[in-house]
Every structure is written in C-alpha cells, then in structure tokens.
Amino acid sequence: MSRFSRWLVEAVSRALEPDEQEAVSGDFVECGATGPQALRDVLGLVARRQLELWKNWRPWLTLCAMVVPLAILLSLVSRIIADGSSLYAWMYLNNWTWTYVTNAGARIDLIGYAAAVLLKFLALLCWSWTAGFMLGACSRRTAPVNVALFCLALVLAELLDAPRYLGHWLILPRPLGHTDSVHGGVYSVMFYSVVFPLIIQMFLVVLPSMWGVRNGLRLQTLRLPRPTILWACVLATVTALGTESSVWWQFRTWDLRPNPAPVPHLPSLLPVAFLGPVSYWVATSSYFKKRESKEI
C-alpha cells in the first residue's frame, strides 16, 4: 500500500469507532491488502455503519434543525459581509491613491473602514467555527455525513444564490449587492460579484467550520470544567449569527404596529460572536493546565 493510499484509508477509517478502526487496519496489514482494496473495504464498512446510524431519528433532527439552517445562515451572512466589504475593497484597491494615507481625514476613514471590515471578517470566522463546533459536538458518529451535507448546503446556497432571494424574503436592512443599483458598478466586476464572495466563503466559513467540527468531535474525549457555561456561550454566538442575518424580525415587529414607529437603534450583537471560541479556548486551556499539574 502506498503512503498516499495508507493516508487515505486512515482518513476514511476515522469515521469508525477507535477499536474497529484498529481491528480493520490490522486486518489490512495482515492480509497484505492493496490500496484500492483497502479503500473499497473501508468505504463499504463506513457506509454500512452510517446507514445503521441514520435509521435513528436523532441524526435527522440534527440535520434538519442544525446542519441546513446553519449552512444557510452562514451563507447568507458571508454574502452580506462579502458584498459590504467589496464596496470598500473596490473603493480603496481599485481606486488607490496615496492621498488616502497622506491626508489625515482620509487616513482616519481608511483605518476606520479597515477595522470595521476586519472585525466583520473575524466575527464571521468565529460564527463559522462555532457552527462547526456545535455540528461536531452534536453529530458524533454521523459527523462525516453531516459535514459533507453542511458543505453541500453551503455550496448549493451559493450556487442557487440563496442569499439573494432569502435576502428579499427576510427584508434585510440593505439590499444585497446584485440588486443594488447605487453600487452596481462594483458588482458588475466579476471579481466582486462572484470570486470575492467565494473566497470569503472558503476562508471564513468552510475552513473555520471544519476546524470547529474537529474541536467539537474532540470535546467528547475531554472532560471540560463547567461545560454548561461553554454551551451557553456557544448558543449565544449562534443566536448572534441568527440575529445578524435576520434583522427582519425587528423590522417586522415594528411594521405590524398600526402606526409604525421609527426603527429603534438596537445594539450590535457582533461582540457576542467571539464568545463561543473564546469560552472554548478558556475551558480547554484551564483543562490542560489542570491535567499538566496533576501529571507533575
């Protein structure tokens, strides 16, 4: 078996229980199985195990209540952030002049916009990580299928332009890029309408959520102190994600009144986005510190 085949077989067999993974790997070594044979066998076993798991109602609940909504929410928010930041990117990168730096007022604007965009990027990264973390922690053995479906839902949402029609339905605070006639010049550039949102989705949604899934799966093996606090923070982060993409309910609530009052200035829930990853980092570092001190 080549090194690549071995790596591939081991990667697939991670979907199995540790004991079974060891027994199966040992069987391959003993029988002298070739790479393709081993891969076919392990894929067959993983498929059978997954089919058994999906006979239960729990994975379906996770899929319907978590995987699909989170993928759509993240798709929506990543598109809002990509569209919003592409305006600044176009403004500064496509029309760069050193006046932005030399002029004091323009410099302050540049720093302010850059900080705001970076904060949004960081928040999106944290939301994605937290969504992946929840997915990993709740999916357990169905994680491989859930992760594949999560990625598929992200891709489909992007390909089917879900953010666009969901944006209309949800009455977002500002129209999304493609329908925005004021900023039509920016969105007529293919890079800003297609490539940039895909880059944002890949680096700030897909990769961080996979990282989160990994941490979520690892959670089962750790006995973290005060898991309730961690979960409260994770839920707060996911709620903030929902609120970020659904300002609609605030509008709807006010629109339903006989004499709609002006929309109140509601505080941003952006800082809450950081709660999930930060609480996990705090919990794991205190756990490992305690374990190290016990070992000493």
Add this chain to the structure above:
Amino acid sequence: MLGEFEYLLLTAAVRLGEDAYGAAIRQEIEAATGRRCSIGALYTTLDRLETKGLVKTWMGDATPQRGGRAKRMVRVNAKGVQAAASFYNAIARVSHGVSWEAKRAGEP
C-alpha cells in the same frame, strides 16, 4: 432463524476456535465459498450476531504481523452454537432427497 452469511460466520468462528478473529474468519469464509467476503459485511454481521447474543467479541492483543494493531477476537457462545445447529438441521431437512443433495452424498 439465521441468515446464510450469519451461519457461515458462526461456522468459521467455531472452526477457528481460540484463533477466531476478523481477518481469519474472513479467510475461512472466502476459502469455503470461493467468493470475496467484504470487511463491511463481516464486521456489521459480527455486530448483529453480538446484539442477538450469539457471539462475544473483544479486542485481543496487538501482534507485530499486524503492524502492532489489535485483533477483534470472536467466541461463539452456547446460544450461537444452538442457532447454527438449528440452521444446519433445517437446511439438511429441506434439502433431503433433492437432486443436488443426492449428488453431494455420492461424492467421495
């Protein structure tokens, strides 16, 4: 009532005795049937038999010939032996007097 593959697995495990584990059972079944036995079928059937209470499995010792990995050992318990015997008797009874049974009986 057992299924065909369950019966094959139980029989192979009984034949191997103390040396019954995943890879050995697989080789035994392949040698007896002349067909390929997939690892997926083997381990899911083992689980099913264990759930039915017909076999007991546990992780054995790691051996160098397996790259230091442990075996999944199998032991057929009394209920498993009874189920296999019952399946065999049913097959023997239902096959009695049919052409292929007579042909097999005449084999050296």
